[in-house]
Structure formats: C-alpha cells, structure tokens
Amino acid sequence: MKPGVNWPVTITTLAVAGVAAWWTFRDARGRDANPLLWAAGIVISALMVGYVGIPIVFGAYLLLRPRGALLVCPHCKRRYIYNLAFCPHCAKPVKKECLRCHDTMPLDADTCPHCGMKAL
Numbered sequence: 829m830k831p832g833v834n835w836p837v838t839i840t841t842l843a844v845a846g847v848a849a850w851w852t853f854r855d856a857r858g859r860d861a862n863p864l865l866w867a868a869g870i871v872i873s874a875l876m877v878g879y880v881g882i883p884i885v886f887g888a889y890l891l892l893r894p895r896g897a898l899l900v901c902p903h904c905k906r907r908y909i910y911n912l913a914f915c916p917h918c919a920k921p922v923k924k925e926c927l928r929c930h931d932t933m934p935l936d937a938d939t940c941p942h943c944g945m946k947a948l
C-alpha cells in the first residue's frame with residue numbers, strides 16, 4: 829500500500845458525517861437552534877480532524893441543544909420544540925392566543941390551559 833489518502837476510511841467518515849449532519853440539521857431546525865451552524869460544524873470537523881471530530885461536535889450538540897418535548901406541527905407534520913408559537917419548518921402558527929389572558933395554547937385546545945377561558 830502506498831501512503832496517501834485512505835479512501836475507504838475517508839468515504840466512511842464523510843458518509844457518517846453526512847448522516848450525522850442531516851440528523852442534526854433536522855433536529856436543530858425543529859428546536860430552533862442554528863441548524864446550518866451545527867450541520868456545517870460536523871462536516872467541517874470531519875474534514876479537519878477525521879472521524880473523531882464527528883462524535884465530538886455531535887456530542888456537543890446533544891449537550892447544548894435546547895431541551896424540551898418535540899411536538900408535531902399540525903400543518904406539515906414535522907417536529908418542533910414545544911415552546912415555539914410558529915412552526916420552524918413551514919412558518920405557520922402552531923399556537924393560538926387566549927383572548928382573555930393572552931397566553932398561548934395549542935391550536936386544537938378547547939379551553940385555555942392557563943385561565944380556563946373557552947377557546948373560539
């Protein structure tokens with residue numbers, strides 16, 4: 829074997845980086861957490877330091893990402909973090925405002941969970 833680029837390792841590394849970046853991009857977009865930055869970080873670290881860079885950036889993302897339950901958008905069926913009022917994927921409202929206390933509630937709620945007012 830001549831020294832040089834180890835293609836099987838390089839291709840595997842890029843494939844893993846691609847899958848990790850794609851997953852992170854989707855997850856970060858749903859959580860409103862710089863999806864492009866994190867996805868690019870995974871690919872760049874894989875290119876710079878090799879495959880060990882992927883779990884480092886991926887682990888950092890899992891530690892730093894906004895925590896909270898993911899809900900399914902009623903418009904586009906993709907997932908978003910519970911505290912957003914607008915879907916980060918399709919930009920449609922996923923909450924409505926209570927007319928009495930002006931807090932937000934799920935689009936399909938019958939009564940306001942904050943003050944008990946009947947929703948319109």
Ligand SMILES: [Zn+2]
Nearest residue numbers: 901904915918
């Ligand atoms: Zn949506």
Ligand SMILES: [Zn+2]
Nearest residue numbers: 926929940943
């Ligand atoms: Zn209310």
